Amino acid sequence: MNLSKDLMAASSTPLVLAIIAEGETYGYEIVKRVEELSGGALTWTDGMMYPLLHRLEHQGYLRSLWRVADTGRKRKYYAITPAGKQVIVEQRQQWELVNEALNKVWKEFNDKMQGSDDHGYQPA
């Protein structure tokens, strides 16, 4: 199943922040981790993630550092800041709120559907 564009955009910030909060990491690893977490359902245009990382850095949620990786290449690593951790907490509350509301309303929807099935549809 493919996610809608809007949902993909909305979830990218909380996902990226939470992944970086697991420990210092870099772009390609973040993409891999997202794929792994979503079982391949979430695939971004990889290039789009870097501007997002830069924006989060400007906002003070991330800190970046150039290091030389074991491959011998220069690599930019990202780490979470205290402000970033704060944001993760806030975002988590917001998503849980949405999640809860959706679950409730879908449960009602489900119940109703089942109820109407019982009365409305009689197999011949």
Add this chain to the structure above:
Amino acid sequence: MATNPLNADAFDLETKISEWKNFLAQRAVINAQDIDELEDHLRGQIEHLGNSGLDDDEAFLIAVKRVGDIESVSREYAEVHSGRLWRNLVLAPQETGANWFNLELIVVLMLAVGAAIAFKLPAAFGVVFEDPSTPLYAHNLPLFCLPFLALYFVWKRQLGKQGIVILAGIVTVLALAMNGFPFEPQGSTEILAILHLPIVMWFAVGVMYSGDWWCTQSRRMDFIRFSGEFVIYYVLMALGGGVLTAFTIGMFSFIGFDVEWFAQEWILPAGAMGAIIVAGWLVESKQAAIENMAPVLTRVFTPLFTLLLVAFLVTMLATGKGFDVQRDVLIGLDLLLILVLGLVLYAVSSRDPGEPTGYFDVLLLALIISALLVDVLALLAIAGRIFDMGYTPNRVAALGENLILLVSLSGYAWHYVRFLRHESGFNSIERWQTNYIPVYAIWAAIVVFAFPPLFGFA
């Protein structure tokens, strides 16, 4: 750069990658570090795909595809790094259509000539520039040229009819106030209105410049950058114009012609008006042509102004003259503070937000705090004068200005301290700055429109 030796033979991966990098490098918003970062990503992806059995050429194609369409990716970068675009403006490699350039040049020249004609038009009806009894020029100076500059941006940003109507509305209302109010000649409300009119009008230029009715932060920051560069371009053109005029007069006087009247009546005023539009156009279109001057000047003068303010504060406090400031000193102080505010505005908007905090940030904070202290001193002095001698338009205007500066500088100081302590990003300083700009414009509008009736046009 280490390469995987297994990848080296059949298909030349290195050449392909460097071609790809060159392609990226054409985008002004993607700088060398970003390219390194993206290259690392690409190579990571290629290695990964290679490990799962793909050939180099296949892996390369897939990896490039997954990075995405460079056009839309660079647009994303532009959203985040608007300042970079400013430094080197070409979002997409531009088609160099000769027609387009000529059309723009023609529009600019027409607007410049328009401003010059507008300025000379009253003279055709016998209004004299220096005549104090008919202060038409003194009252309306910015209204002769800035509307044409705004008009250029209405055209350039394709704001259409709406832009023209709004601009015409603003100019009409301003002109009605400036010429309709029964000012007492040489009264303070008249002088205050004359001093604040350019600020209101410049903000109107900014609204048109933004192209989206002042809605996005990045466009507002661009306007601040534009303003800084504009001042420098204009001063440079004025210097050049002065030299040209001096030569014109000198050369003709050698051969016995006196052309001084012509220079004074035509070259200077028409040049001064037209240059406003030309300077605006130059800054708008030639950003990539030269390294920007304003950031360099800002770096040079920030420490010097900090030094001046600190020396002034120490002297005042040491000699105990702090609370007994005279009128002239107060005016000087306010002018100094406005200049410092301009410096701060520009320093903030020319800073690369991605840079780590450095000594210059500490220096700027020192400038802000010393300006804040001077402002408090000025406020105390003005409050004292109002308390002793009652309200006058000048004192109320000064009080309002210093209060606005107090809030503005405090905000800068607060956000800067948080930024230096890594509690928030540079973003919050930018937001404070751009959100506060309308306050200056609104205050200037109040001084122009409300002060004269409030104080009986005195």
